[in-house]
Amino acid sequence: MEPDMESENVSGEPPVRAEITLIVNGREHRLAVDTRASLLDVLREELGLTGTKKGCDHGQCGACTILVGGRRANGCLALAVAHDGADIVTVEGLAHGDELSPLQAAFIERDAFQCGYCTPGQLCSATAVLDEAARGWPSVVTPDVAAEPELDEPEIRERMSGNICRCGAYVNIVAAVRQAAARETAGRRPTERQAAGREAAGHGGAGQGPTEREAAR
Amino acid sequence: MRPLERVEARDKVTGAARYAIEYPVEGAAHVVAVAATIGRGEIESVAAAEVLAMPGVLAVLSCENAPKLNSVDDAELEVFQSRTVSYRGQLVAAVVAETLETAREAAARLRIGYRAEQHDVHLRDGQSGFRADVDQGDPEAALAEAAVSIDETYTTPAEHNNPMEPHATLAEWNEDGLTVHDSNQGSTTVRDTLAKVFDLDPAKVRVISPHVGGGFGSKGTPRPTAVLAAMAAREVKRPVKLAFTRQQMFSMTGYRTPTIQRVRLGADADGRLSAIVHEVIEQNSTVREFTEKTAGPSRIMYRAPHRRMAHRLVQLDVPATSWMRGPGETPGMWGLESAMDELAVTMGIDPIELRIRNEPETSPEDGLPWSSRNLVACLREGAERFGWTGRRAGREGRTLTGMGVASATYPVNREPNTATARAEPDGRFTVRIAAADIGTGARTALTLIAAEALKADPGRVTVEIGNSDLPKASLAGGSTGTASWGTAVHNACEALLAELDAPIPPEGVEVTVDTKEELESQEKYARHAFGAHFVEVRVDIDTGEVRVPRMLGVFAAGRIINPTTARSQLIGGMTMGLGMALMEESTMDLEFGDYLNHDLAQYHVPVCADVRDLEAIWLDEKDPHLNPMGSKGIGEIGIVGAAAAVANAVHHATGVRVRDLPITPSRLLPSL
Numbered sequence: 079m080e081p082d083m084e085s086e087n088v089s090g091e092p093p094v095r096a097e098i099t100l101i102v103n104g105r106e107h108r109l110a111v112d113t114r115a116s117l118l119d120v121l122r123e124e125l126g127l128t129g130t131k132k133g134c135d136h137g138q139c140g141a142c143t144i145l146v147g148g149r150r151a152n153g154c155l156a157l158a159v160a161h162d163g164a165d166i167v168t169v170e171g172l173a174h175g176d177e178l179s180p181l182q183a184a185f186i187e188r189d190a191f192q193c194g195y196c197t198p199g200q201l202c203s204a205t206a207v208l209d210e211a212a213r214g215w216p217s218v219v220t221p222d223v224a225a226e227p228e229l230d231e232p233e234i235r236e237r238m239s240g241n242i243c244r245c246g247a248y249v250n251i252v253a254a255v256r257q258a259a260a261r262e263t264a265g266r267r268p269t270e271r272q273a274a275g276r277e278a279a280g281h282g283g284a285g286q287g288p289t290e291r292e293a294a295r
Numbered sequence: 296m297r298p299l300e301r302v303e304a305r306d307k308v309t310g311a312a313r314y315a316i317e318y319p320v321e322g323a324a325h326v327v328a329v330a331a332t333i334g335r336g337e338i339e340s341v342a343a344a345e346v347l348a349m350p351g352v353l354a355v356l357s358c359e360n361a362p363k364l365n366s367v368d369d370a371e372l373e374v375f376q377s378r379t380v381s382y383r384g385q386l387v388a389a390v391v392a393e394t395l396e397t398a399r400e401a402a403a404r405l406r407i408g409y410r411a412e413q414h415d416v417h418l419r420d421g422q423s424g425f426r427a428d429v430d431q432g433d434p435e436a437a438l439a440e441a442a443v444s445i446d447e448t449y450t451t452p453a454e455h456n457n458p459m460e461p462h463a464t465l466a467e468w469n470e471d472g473l474t475v476h477d478s479n480q481g482s483t484t485v486r487d488t489l490a491k492v493f494d495l496d497p498a499k500v501r502v503i504s505p506h507v508g509g510g511f512g513s514k515g516t517p518r519p520t521a522v523l524a525a526m527a528a529r530e531v532k533r534p535v536k537l538a539f540t541r542q543q544m545f546s547m548t549g550y551r552t553p554t555i556q557r558v559r560l561g562a563d564a565d566g567r568l569s570a571i572v573h574e575v576i577e578q579n580s581t582v583r584e585f586t587e588k589t590a591g592p593s594r595i596m597y598r599a600p601h602r603r604m605a606h607r608l609v610q611l612d613v614p615a616t617s618w619m620r621g622p623g624e625t626p627g628m629w630g631l632e633s634a635m636d637e638l639a640v641t642m643g644i645d646p647i648e649l650r651i652r653n654e655p656e657t658s659p660e661d662g663l664p665w666s667s668r669n670l671v672a673c674l675r676e677g678a679e680r681f682g683w684t685g686r687r688a689g690r691e692g693r694t695l696t697g698m699g700v701a702s703a704t705y706p707v708n709r710e711p712n713t714a715t716a717r718a719e720p721d722g723r724f725t726v727r728i729a730a731a732d733i734g735t736g737a738r739t740a741l742t743l744i745a746a747e748a749l750k751a752d753p754g755r756v757t758v759e760i761g762n763s764d765l766p767k768a769s770l771a772g773g774s775t776g777t778a779s780w781g782t783a784v785h786n787a788c789e790a791l792l793a794e795l796d797a798p799i800p801p802e803g804v805e806v807t808v809d810t811k812e813e814l815e816s817q818e819k820y821a822r823h824a825f826g827a828h829f830v831e832v833r834v835d836i837d838t839g840e841v842r843v844p845r846m847l848g849v850f851a852a853g854r855i856i857n858p859t860t861a862r863s864q865l866i867g868g869m870t871m872g873l874g875m876a877l878m879e880e881s882t883m884d885l886e887f888g889d890y891l892n893h894d895l896a897q898y899h900v901p902v903c904a905d906v907r908d909l910e911a912i913w914l915d916e917k918d919p920h921l922n923p924m925g926s927k928g929i930g931e932i933g934i935v936g937a938a939a940a941v942a943n944a945v946h947h948a949t950g951v952r953v954r955d956l957p958i959t960p961s962r963l964l965p966s967l
Contacts, residue, residue, distance in 0.1 A: 092350040093397060114396040123395060128317035129310020131508070133459045134541040138895040141459055169310035182308040186300055189863050193734025194307030195459040195508030201308060235903040242895060244459050244509050245734045246870030247863060248906040 098162040102127065103171030111158040118142045118153030121168060129169040129198045133242070140241030143199035143206075144168050150206035169198035172205060180258040181205060188254040192245035200241045204255045207237045208262055229259040298859040299753055302739045303506070303732070312506045315463040315478040316536040323465065324353055325395040326527045326537035327402035328519075329388040330546060331380045334414030334888025335612040338378045341388055342406040351397040353531045355405065357388035362526065364492050370582045371547075371615050372492060374522045380409065381582045382416075382614045383889035384546025386519050391527045391535060414612035414888040418553050418578045420448075425574055425605035429594055429660065432601035434559075437570035441561030444570075445638050449558060449630040450955045451938075453881035453890065454551040455544070455898055456619045458733075460508020462548050463538035464524035472499025473525055478507050480515040481770035483729045486763035488517040489525060505761035507733040511871075512618030513549045514733065515772040545893035549617030550881065552577040552587050556630035561601070566644045568599035568653050573631060579608045580615040587616065588623030592704050592935070593631050595823060598655035612888060618772065620871060621931035624705055625938075629875075629956065632701035632939035637952065646700050646943065647674045647683065658821030666820035666920035669851035670702055673827040676914060677849040681829040688947050695834045697948025703826035703850070703936035707778065707927045710769035711811040714783035716745065716791040720799045723755055726787065729768040730760040730780040735930055736860025737776050743857055744781045744924055748788035758784075766807065774824075774928025777856060778921065782810045785923040820920045824927040826850035828869070828940035834948050839964030841877055841945055848911040848937075853918045853927035861929055865911035868933020873909075874901045875934065876941035880957050 095110040100117075102125060111120055118135075121127040121144070133141030135154045142153035145167040172179045181204050184190070191197040211233070216223040219236045227233055234255045235248075243251065306312035331338075343355035361375035374386060388405060392398035438444050465476040472495060479485045482502040490497040502521075507514065524537040539547055554577050561570035573590040590604035619625070639646040651671050657664055677700070678684060689696040714728040726745045732738040738758055746753040759765060760780075769779050791806040831845040848869050855861045878899040881890040892898050911933065918925055938956055946952050951966040 090348055090350065093394070112394060112396045114400070115394075119395055122317070126319055127310070128313060131314075131460070132538070133461070134895050136541065136894060136896065138541075139459065169308075173309055178305070178308065185308050186304040189300065189859050191304075191307055191734075192736070192860075192863055192867060193459065193507065193509040194303070194312055195314060195734075197307050198310050231907075235906075239902040239904040242459065242900060242902055244457055244511070244871075244900060245863075246867030246901070246906075248870060248901070248903045249866050249909050250863060252903060 096159045098159060100161065101165045103167055113159045115158045116154050117144065117156040117158050117161055120158040121153060127168050127170055131195050131198055133196065140203060141196050141199040143202040143241060145202055145206060148209065150203050169201055172201055179205070180261050181254065184254040184258040188250045188257065190250040190254040191247050196241060196243045200238070200243065200251055203238060203241045207234065207255065208259055210237070211259070229256065231256065299739050299743055299857055300859060301736060302742055314460050314506050314508050315476045315504065316465045316538055318465055318476050320465060320467060320534045323534040323536050324391050324393060324531055325398040326389050326391050326524060326535050327398040328386055328523065328537070328539060328543055329390065329402050329405055329407070330543055331383055331385040331387045333380055333409045333411040334383040334416060336380050336409050336411040338380060338387060338407060339410050340408035346390060346401040346405050349397065349401050351393040352390060352401045353393065354391040354527065355388065356391070356527060356530060364522070365494055367488055367491050369516060371519055372488065372517060372522050374519050374526060382546065382580055382612050383887060384543070384614055386523065386547055389523055389527060391531050416611050416613050416883050416888045417885055418555070418576070418609055418611065420555055420576060425607045427603055427605040428590065429602050429604040434570045434572045434601040434603045437601035438559055438561040438572070441569055442564045443562045443638065443642055445558070445560040445634050445641065447558060447634060447637060447954060449556045449633050451554045451626045451629055452956060453553045453883065454619060454875060454879045455881050456511040456513035456550065457544065457895065457898065457900060458509030458511055458513060461538045461541060461544055462514060462518045462520045464520045465534065465536045466524035466528040467534035468529050474501045474503065475521055475525060476503045477521050478514055479504055479517065480507070480510045480731050480733055480772055481768065482731065482761060482763040483767040484770055485517045485521055489521060492522055493525060500763070502763040503761070504731060507731060510733045510771070511620045512622060512772060515618050515770050518548055541895060542893045545881065545890045546614040549615060551619035551622065551626065552616040554587065554589050554626045556589060558630045558634040560634050560638050562638060562642070566638065566642050566649050566652050568597055570601040571597065571599045572603045573627070574605045576607050576609060578613055578616060579610050580613050581610055583615045585616050587626065589627040591623040592627045594660040595658055595821065596631060596702065596704060597653040598659055602659070620868065621705065621935045624931065624935045625875070628701065628703065628936040629938045632936050633942055633954065636699070636939070636943040636946065640946070647678055650674060650702060661821070663819055663821040666822045667916055667918035668823065668825060669914055669916055670825040670827070672914055673825055673849040673851050674700070677827045677829045677847055681847050683829065693836045695836060695948040697832055697944050699830045699940045699942065699944025699947055701828050701936040701940035701943055703828060703932050705774055705824050705928060705932040705935055707822035707824055707921060708773055708775050709782060709814055709922060710775050710779040711809065711814050712768050712779050712783035713766035713807065713809045714780070714787040715766050715805060715807045716787035717803055717805040718791055718795055718799050719803045720801055723757065724749055724751060725757045725759060726784055727759045727765045728780050728783060729763055729765040730776065731771040732760060733771050735771060735776060735864060736857060737771065737780065739860055740777050740856045741780060741784050744784050745788045748785045749792055774930045774932065776928070776930070778924070778926055778928060781924050781926065782813065782922045783808055786810060818920060822921060824850065824852040824932050826932050826936070828937050830940040830944040832941065832944040832948050834945060836967055839960030839967055841958055841963065843873060843941060844907050846873065846909045848933060850911065850913045850929065850932060851916045852913060852929050852932065853916050853921055854925040855913055856924060856926055862911055864929050865933040866909055868931060869909055869911060869937050870901050870906055872934040872937020873905060873941065875956060876938035876958055878957050878959070
């Protein structure tokens with residue numbers, strides 16, 4: 079059985095590169111990226127930010143989850159060339175200096191990982207979950223889509239289901255996210271929560287880059 | 296011992312923990328593997344010149360130009376040594392290029408000509424040739440005379456390990472030999488294997504693997520990634536990085552064989568077993584022989600004078616089967632524990648009571664005394680906590696509810712190891728052993744074991760693992776890690792402590808131990824961990840969807856070293872068991888000869904939404920016949936029996952007995 083392949087001429091042209099700017103964890107990088115490269119591969123191979131993981135390269139596992147313009151995205155499904163000027167946060171950018179984010183601290187406290195390979199994606203995803211809930215965005219399990227969602231266990235499970243953990247740390251991941259969410263809610267005044275929700279509604283849910291992310295903090 | 300958070304926790308939550316191909320190396324090239332597109336046959340041609348013309352392509356490796364390698368006992372590692380294609384998806388070529396993008400494109404464009412032969416990938420029943428491991432008494436006569444008997448066939452599909460980190464290697468040659476950063480379950484084994492394959496002195500090979508993104512058995516044997524990366528790095532005279540793709544992992548990195556299990560039980564009118572027969576058909580590749588000892592747990596679980604446990608391997612043109620979490624016990628306890636539930640239902644005996652009536656005084660396999668056996672205590676403790684007594688199948692609207700139970704077991708073994716313990720004048724200790732932490736928490740458990748033996752605070756102890764330059768160690772596999780490495784660590788620390796009466800000299804004090812003799816002189820006992828799973832299910836009558844709102848595992852596994860990481864391992868195993876019960880299934884494409892659903896969109900594993908109230912607890916089990924720590928392995932027992940407990944609960948809720956995993960709506964709905 080011969081492989082049924084078109085005998086197209088293999089290209090002798092060098093790869094096409096494009097100059098783009100990426101702001102990663104607050105630092106600006108000017109890069110000439112291969113137009114075939116994903117954000118994931120650019121982060122890992124060009125910028126040496128290997129905290130973002132490649133588990134499947136097909137948007138199926140969530141290990142490569144990063145924040146792009148404040149919203150979570152699969153780095154493996156994002157072509158770098160299409161993200162000129164993007165503001166990106168990776169797991170390396172979640173802590174403030176030596177101080178871990180409340181989620182990172184809760185993940186350690188609750189032993190919310192084992193091998194640790196899905197953990198950067200889980201943490202970026204969970205960071206976005208807290209933000210999405212604070213903006214009042216409902217999920218498919220939110221009982222009343224008009225009310226402010228409460229990050230209880232069913233909500234967290236639903237919202238974190240895009241991130242696979244083969245070690246099976248889900249019970250602890252949910253507990254960690256819940257703990258961090260409770261602390262965040264306790265630390266925020268009700269008026270702020272309502273303001274965040276109104277703002278999200280006004281933006282129609284579209285990611286608007288750093289300005290919107292800052293507003294949510 | 297008091298719980299200790301993972302030693303490497305901070306590195307894992309900040310992205311600082313580096314896995315195999317994440318080490319910064321100057322000028323690394325990228326390797327992308329190419330898989331066979333026929334199910335059986337010969338490679339006739341490899342059109343390397345076409346892709347070598349692409350700018351940035353450095354080399355094409357295949358059977359046409361690969362250097363000669365030495366054979367080892369795993370033919371999967373004979374990379375590009377022949378033109379034979381043994382299964383679809385086999386590693387047949389690779390492209391090395393300046394960038395990952397170019398390597399990937401060139402690999403996709405590489406044309407390979409084949410002479411295809413008819414493949415056979417269909418595992419089926421109906422042939423003879425069983426090899427009996429156990430044949431005691433006259434089981435056929437006992438079954439014929441039994442007051443009650445069960446004769447049913449249970450099947451499991453092929454299941455894939457799917458660790459989150461793909462199998463990957465970064466390889467570099469220099470004047471000191473070969474250095475690989477590799478994702479594996481044992482750096483000593485990978486080092487020794489690479490040394491043999493490339494004809495090197497093992498001292499010239501260095502395998503570095505401090506963090507490994509899961510393995511579940513699939514990284515227990517050295518994989519072709521290590522061999523191919525080393526070959527490619529030598530070919531292009533540069534360091535190279537190689538990771539298999541998720542799709543390639545379904546053919547190149549091992550999986551659990553599908554099983555067809557005929558289980559026959561014979562019992563008297565009181566439910567006391569007279570016969571247990573467990574006969575298993577499973578597949579093998581033509582490349583590598585591997586027996587999944589599926590009938591293994593039936594050898595020790597219950598008392599019965601007449602017994603037969605047998606396997607038959609069917610050689611097919613399929614990818615090579617290998618270890619997956621709880622090999623043998625995991626599929627075997629699906630068959631046995633489903634059959635025990637059927638017997639209980641048939642006789643109207645409570646499933647827990649049936650198991651208690653068949654509790655053996657000594658090991659039925661060889662009459663050896665148990666080092667400890669607390670299956671009954673696990674069943675009773677679980678029943679109490681789960682609210683088992685008076686369980687009732689229920690109905691809430693269009694949802695049926697029920698409860699199920701199943702036993703769990705896993706053998707307790709130890710491998711010989713070496714370790715070094717060192718004391719510094721500043722009061723710090725360093726323990727060195729080439730152990731592996733694949734997410735188990737081994738680094739943390741060994742820190743606790745060392746600290747206890749040294750009578751020191753864990754904060755003063757550094758445990759170095761994951762590097763073949765360290766004292767040689769056994770694999771992270773077979774739930775032997777903590778017990779095996781721990782014995783060496785404990786003994787080294789104890790010996791060191793004995794030398795610390797005098798002040799510590801500036802150069803420090805160091806002790807090295809080998810546990811080989813201790814293991815050889817071990818007393819004879821039947822050593823096994825036991826447990827019980829309790830499951831509540833909710834079944835949607837209209838869709839056939841099964842949900843598990845509650846699951847409890849109760850385990851008796853000796854002394855638990857670190858409660859924090861132990862609980863994580865147990866609930867992790869149970870979560871994988873939930874996947875086995877409800878969704879995990881690799882579907883063979885009979886036409887083309889490979890697994891069709893070879894990615895994580897189609898091979899479903901549990902996610903957050905599937906796992907609700909799931910908890911693991913353990914009994915305080917003191918067993919003086921194990922090892923200095925008194926511990927049993929806990930990495931695998933969490934998955935063993937879990938699927939049967941789910942199916943038994945589904946039967947309780949619906950009256951429908953599902954004997955073929957997984958319990959998907961399409962299997963269940965037609966009977967509802």
